[in-house]
Amino acid sequence: MYNKDYPAKLIKLRSKDSQSGRIPAPIPGPAAWSYATxxxxxxxxxxxxxxxxxxxxxxxxxxxxxxxxxxxxxxxxxxxxxxxxxxxxxxxxxxxxxxxxxxxxxxxxxxxxxxxxxxxxxxxxxxxxxxxxxxxxxxxxxxxxxxxxxxxxxxxxxxxxxxxxxxxxxxxxxxxxxTLGDALETMSVDDFESCKKDGELKVRFFKYESEIDDIIFSSFLTHFSNKGIRRNKIERLRHSHKIDTYVVPYVSDEIIKQMADFPGVETVSNFTRFQLSANGQILEKQKLQVLLPEKDRDYPRVAIVDSGISVNNKHLAAWIEAQETFVPPNRQNNYHGEFVGGILVYGHLANPNIQELIDSGVKILDVVVLPDPDLESIREDELLDALEEALDLYATEFKVWNLSLGSSRLCTGVISDFTAAIDELQDTYNVQFIIAAGNYQKMREIWPVEDVFVDDADRISLPADSMRAITVGSIACEDDHTTLVKKGEVTPYSRRGPGVGLSVKPDIVHFSGNPKNFPIYSINGTGELVADFGTSFSAPLVAGILAEYYQQFPTNLSKTTAKALLIHGSRHPITKKVVSVANDLYFYGFGQPKRIHDVLYGDEHEITLMFEGALNPKQNLNWIKISDFPFPQSLCTGNKIRGEILVTLVYEPHLNPRLGSEYSRSNVDIRLRSIVNGKPKTITKGIAAGEVPDAEKWEKTQMTNELKWSPIKQVQFLSPIGKEGSDEISLELFPTWRELTDKEVIPFSVVITIRDPKKVAPVYTEVSKLLLQSFQSDDINLRSEPARINYRG
Structure with a gap:
């Protein structure tokens, strides 16, 4: 249980912490050749x-x-x-x-x-x-x-x-x-049929950033002019500014193949359509009473981008702050949107066995974009148009946007136009998308999965591969002898990582149903309990938690810091420890998140520190070194230090969707070093790095086990009995870029918790005194106590 008397500290970086010199790195020797003779x-x-x-x-x-x-x-x-x-x-x-x-x-x-x-x-x-x-x-x-x-x-x-x-x-x-096989890599038979049905398709060109681009495009028009492809029938797809993709009329499947075989064409694809990610509803007899928000009380806010909530829904009407409708009422089916909205407001009452839910109420922006799936689906460009219009109106008030929708297109080495566009939208409007990992309809029949690289069939699908978004997987809410997985384990339908460039996806997990006997519950339009399962219903649980972070934080909370806090408080739902096995990261992400009070309030034996900033090589702010890291003397004995230090880093790398698996253009590493025998020694290790033999530390191993190029990292020092070290500890944060042209500003946030697992040392008091001596810091006193909403009568 948290204690308000021990709040986290927000530390202001000092000018001396920003280093202008050469970024520390070992001097490379002559490159090894792949062949010896x-x-x-x-x-x-x-x-x-x-x-x-x-x-x-x-x-x-x-x-x-x-x-x-x-x-x-x-x-x-x-x-x-x-x-x-x-x-x-x-x-x-x-x-x-x-x-x-x-x-x-x-x-x-x-x-x-x-x-x-x-x-x-x-x-x-x-x-x-x-x-x-x-x-x-x-x-x-x-x-x-x-x-x-x-x-x-x-x-x-x-x-x-x-x-x-x-x-x-x-x-x-x-x-x-x-070859055309490369250009058509993501196209299935159904996708060709989709192009025919739409009457158009997408053609993406390689980009040379020179007059060559115009020559190739003119050559394309000339080559296909006698096949029904005219310039006035081609339109540039506007949603991503970093990719040259055009909407081209459908002529025939054969012409699609000829386009794919044209030199300069990178991909030919159909428009992705998005559908609801639920698995079927069960109506229960129980009916919940209506809950009403209190006047003049501030609530977390979540934008739900979904199938809408009926105007006749008395259980949710008072919680809806605004509505933007892009689907006519006669084309709507509100079941999915009402389930998502219902679990945000009534989830704690409908699922009394589930912990870590927002039980204090959530105000909703209802963005109605998904039509009745029996009548039609929504195309990616239509969805982006609607999203952009809604963001224009509400991005300032609503920072958390829940997208419980999915597609059949799996994450590959090519960044889709849609993924690139929603990452740009999150940057442009400074909002955080929460996206469901997607449902694997066949469901896994084996658990645990020993090797995620054997088969991609259950890998995450669009738009869950978004680098900027928080992708949410599902864990089982209950179990018995008939279920494949136990409570807290990843459900058989929850899609898994890796994401783009072996990045961690999903980012985190939360509860949903465990088929088929243990669904998760919400309410329908009349307040009756309905049961279902799917990652669609894990995502809003996380959206509510993150929205509470924004609502409770005493100052303006940056998107980067909000994500860092969410990840920092997450734990493996079974072990209740930091996720420390590389394979687990691609199923559980960084674990199940906690509410903000449990993250930022502690006790006398621990303290949480936060700081944020930006690495900016153009201003010679090349790397960070805090040479006097505040570490308590009570955790030092002789030439040993003990305890636990958990460090979470979240940063926003420059992104280039044209470079696929190298989408993330910068890497930031973080480490703690202690003076041992007069020399600095790294005392932290990546949370999954313990599995990596030194001889195997080549690039793919670094990407999977050390999260290289991944925008979220955790490192840890853990020794209850003590390891060699001293209280002379420094924290270092340093970037690398793939190319010199990628040297853009990198915003970052770091959250650190120092803890005595033995619950003996006065960690909070000692570190607070050290901060007073050398740093400018502020207590993070949250705005209010969360008040659980219940029936009144």
Whole structure:
């Protein structure tokens, strides 16, 4: 139970905490080659030459025949990389070829733009290198003294160019042309039928950021002009400003395939349609009484983007603050929207066995966008138009928007137009979308799942792959001997991660029904209890909790800090501990969240600290170092420190949807270091990093176990009995960018809890005194006590 006498502290960063110098990083040695011997490298080079010859003979002539100014227009060529880390990218190769990466799809699948001349030049490069490959990489390695006077391995300057080219070429697994199979990767038979039914489809072009884009588009129009595709019939899709996607008339399935085979076209796809994510309703006999809000009382606010709430719903009418309707009344079916609204207001009464629910009432913005599924569905562009209109009107008042809707399109290496657009909307309007992870209709038949990478059938679907959104999965509310999973375990239908670029999705989980005997309950339009299950009904439980964060926080709460607090308080629903197994992160996310009072109030044996800021390389604010991190002396004994420190970091990376699995363009790491024997030693580790042998720390392992490029991170120090260390502790936060052009401002928030698990040390008192000595800080006293709403009579 929380104690208001021990509030969290909001710390203001000092000027000395922002560092302008070089970001701390180990000095890299000469790159490793993927092959150790000259014989192996020669074999690899011959294979690459054969692949290039195939491109020149079979692909280039046909592709050029479709283009205007064909000699000057790059063709999309795929480099499939053997290694994923940035250090293995073909940067030196592309620089010599005067080329660049124009897209990234799945991990390691790079699409580069190469003219015929550049492809020939690449072939010549390989031929020249074959003549000078050393018997061993070590022949080109020498020793050189660094700035600290230490001799280190270095490449002989005479061979710098050749060394890097061989390194990059041996990191390439395959060079091939971009095919219609790549462009149609997400299209199923049903999707072709959808294009025909809509009478139009989406064509997305690679973007070169030069006059090449105009040449390719003109070539496309010329090539298809005699097939019914005219310029006046094509319209640019306006919702994402970072992608060149056009709405094109449907002619035939064959023309779709021809478009996909056109050089310069990245994807051809149908418009995604969104449907309600519920699994069937059961009507109960019990009826709940009407609850009414108190006058002049402030309540959390949630915008529900759903199927609407009937004007005749007496149980919810008083809780609806405003309504925006985009579906005519005769095309509505309010069941789903009323279930979502009902669980927000009446969830604690309908489900008395479920904890961590908002039981104090929620004011609702009812955004009616989803029509009766028996009559029609809503298309992605229509949904975005409605969302944007509603956001224009209500984004200032409503910061939390619940989207309990889903689609059949699975998360892939390509960022969809819709995902890019809703991420832009959240940035533009400074709001937080809460999105259901989606329901896997077949349902898993095995639990637990040992390897998430075996099958993608139950992976999250649009729009749950949104990088900015909080995606919510479902955990079982009850169980018995007939259910596959126990209470608190992930339900068989809850879709799982990973998200884009192996990011953590879902972000968190909450309760829903455990099929088929244990549904979750809400109310219908007349107040009768109805039973159902689905991730649709977990999402509003989280939306209500987050809305209470905004309502209770004493000052304006930033979106980044709100998310950081939500994640920081989340725990594994079974173990009640931080989620610490990498595989679990893709099912549970960071766990089940708590209400804000339980996150920000503690006791004498713990303290929670918060700070927020921005890394801005353009202003020389390169990284953060708090060299006098306030750590209590009572947790120090001799040369050991003990206790628990949990650190949660949330940041907002620059996003580029054209670069697929590399959508997130920056990474921020955080660590605590303690002085041990006169030298700094990192004392925290990533919450899942304990599973990673040092020898396996390559890029994919870092992305799954250390959450590299993921905008949410947690690190932890945990030692009840003590580990080597001292009270000289520093906190460091430092970024890396994929490219120099990605060096944008990175807003961040950090939440830290220092705790004595033994409940002995006066942690709160000691840290508070240290803060008074060196920092400017404020107590976070929440606005009010949550008042549970019950029947009055």
């Amino acid at each position: 000259k014989k192996e490298i020669l074999k690899q080079f011959r294979e690459l030459e054969n692949q290039i010859n195939t491109i020149l003979e079979s692909y280039v002539p046909l592709a050029k025949s479709k283009l205007l100014n064909a000699d000057d227009v790059p063709l999309p060529i795929v480099f499939k990389m053997r290694k994923l880390a940035k250090s293995h990218r073909p940067d030196h190769i592309l620089k010599e070829l005067n080329s660049e990466i124009i897209a990234v799809h799945a991990l390691g699948k790079l699409v580069v733009g190469l003219t015929e001349q550049s492809i020939e030049q690449l072939k010549e490069m390989i031929s020249e290198l074959k003549e000078i490959i050393p018997s061993s990489r070590q022949e080109w390695i020498t020793k050189r003294m660094d700035s600290n006077g230490v001799y280190r391995d270095a490449v002989d300057p005479k061979w710098n160019r050749e060394f890097e080219l061989i390194h990059e070429l041996t990191s390439i697994d395959l060079i091939t042309s971009y």
